[in-house]
Amino acid sequence: MIVATNRRAGFVSRLSAFILDAIVLTLVLRGSIWFMTTSAKGVRVFSHPVNFAALTAATLPLLVGGYFVSFWRMFGQTPGKWMMGLKIVATDGGTLKSGRSLLRFIGYWISGIPFYAGFAWILGPERRAWHDRLARTEVVYVARTPELSTPAEVAPLQIAARAARPPATRS
Amino acid sequence: MAIAISAAPDGSLSPTAEAAAPALSTGRLLFRFGIGLIQLGAAGLSAILREPDGAVDGLTPQPGSSMLRHALVGAAVAAPEAARALGGRAGLRGAQARARGYAGGLAVRGVGILRRVPGSRRLVARLDRWSARAAGTVARLAVDGYREETAARALAQGALDRLFQAGVAQLAGSAEVKRVIHEQSEGIAGEAILDIRAQSRRADNAVEALALRLLGRRRGRHAK
Numbered sequence: 001m002i003v004a005t006n007r008r009a010g011f012v013s014r015l016s017a018f019i020l021d022a023i024v025l026t027l028v029l030r031g032s033i034w035f036m037t038t039s040a041k042g043v044r045v046f047s048h049p050v051n052f053a054a055l056t057a058a059t060l061p062l063l064v065g066g067y068f069v070s071f072w073r074m075f076g077q078t079p080g081k082w083m084m085g086l087k088i089v090a091t092d093g094g095t096l097k098s099g100r101s102l103l104r105f106i107g108y109w110i111s112g113i114p115f116y117a118g119f120a121w122i123l124g125p126e127r128r129a130w131h132d133r134l135a136r137t138e139v140v141y142v143a144r145t146p147e148l149s150t151p152a153e154v155a156p157l158q159i160a161a162r163a164a165r166p167p168a169t170r171s
Numbered sequence: 172m173a174i175a176i177s178a179a180p181d182g183s184l185s186p187t188a189e190a191a192a193p194a195l196s197t198g199r200l201l202f203r204f205g206i207g208l209i210q211l212g213a214a215g216l217s218a219i220l221r222e223p224d225g226a227v228d229g230l231t232p233q234p235g236s237s238m239l240r241h242a243l244v245g246a247a248v249a250a251p252e253a254a255r256a257l258g259g260r261a262g263l264r265g266a267q268a269r270a271r272g273y274a275g276g277l278a279v280r281g282v283g284i285l286r287r288v289p290g291s292r293r294l295v296a297r298l299d300r301w302s303a304r305a306a307g308t309v310a311r312l313a314v315d316g317y318r319e320e321t322a323a324r325a326l327a328q329g330a331l332d333r334l335f336q337a338g339v340a341q342l343a344g345s346a347e348v349k350r351v352i353h354e355q356s357e358g359i360a361g362e363a364i365l366d367i368r369a370q371s372r373r374a375d376n377a378v379e380a381l382a383l384r385l386l387g388r389r390r391g392r393h394a395k
Contacts (some may be wrong), residue, residue, distance in 0.1 A: 010372070011375060013368075084368060085368040124382075125390060125391025
């Protein structure tokens with residue numbers, strides 16, 4: 001089972017995840033452009049020629065935004081973050097909603113405008129960039145816990161949980 | 172598959188055309204398959220053994236317990252040549268040739284004497300017939316053997332190919348093999364990803380420590 005830890009991820013892991021996402025996006029967009037261009041050649045007699053490369057470039061912010069926001073919303077991590085074992089969680093413990101995901105993506109641009117200074121805040125002791133603070137999120141490491149299947153494995157945990165539970169008060 | 176064998180005027184045998192295959196018993200097929208296997212195996216082994224195995228000149232044995240074994244092997248290799256040289260020195264080769272000449276002369280003389288014995292002509296004629304019949308039998312057996320070997324080689328080659336194909340198909344279709352390969356691949360990929368993650372986490376701490384040292388700030392609780 002994969003669980004989020006309480007340790008925030010550092011700069012190298014997050015940069016690596018971002019680079020992996022950039023690679024994935026590039027491959028997907030280039031593949032899509034090739035597919036659409038090839039398809040357009042096949043049906044040119046029925047339609048006006050469209051420059052799909054220019055169209056993709058024009059809509060790039062939307063496409064990139066859609067990629068990040070949808071992945072954050074659905075899984076809490078992009079493919080790059082999954083590869084690097086990272087997950088985005090809300091600081092208040094809730095899941096990442098669409099609005100907060102969109103706000104975080106807008107925060108990306110804000111972090112990047114002053115020569116990516118906002119990203120440098122990841123190097124600080126809090127390990128939170130401007131977009132993390134803006135959207136009240138944090139990027140944490142994920143860890144794999146051992147699968148517990150047999151009663152012998154589960155029983156000690158149940159005993160520990162009962163012991164940790166506060167005693168019931170009579171009203 | 173049966174293969175027709177024709178004898179050339181010079182006595183050599185060669186396969187010419189395929190003839191209709193008679194139905195063979197299982198035992199005969201197995202025998203043929205065994206012959207083919209032996210032939211193919213011997214040919215393959217011979218090809219492997221004939222391959223150059225690298226230069227051995229200039230190698231010197233290391234002194235030790237293996238020296239005696241090396242010496243014995245060397246003696247066994249050198250023995251035939253030494254025996255030939257010894258025989259040549261002792262004039263054995265000439266003696267052998269002379270002995271052969273004497274024996275031939277004796278045989279010719281013996282036959283000449285026998286021919287003068289009454290009734291010997293009939294006996295000699297009968298011997299000649301037997302000899303001719305024996306030669307014919309040997310030639311027929313040789314043709315049969317050659318035909319059998321050729322068919323056996325073809326049978327074994329085809330059977331081995333089919334066996335190999337069947338083995339590969341069995342492996343490819345086996346759910347157990349697929350599961351093992353899948354698990355192994357997943358394991359390798361998973362280990363590689365875990366290794367990358369661990370390294371990047373170490374790099375996180377190192378880079379952060381460097382940055383904070385440059386800024387003169389203390390490390391946070393997230394760095395370990």
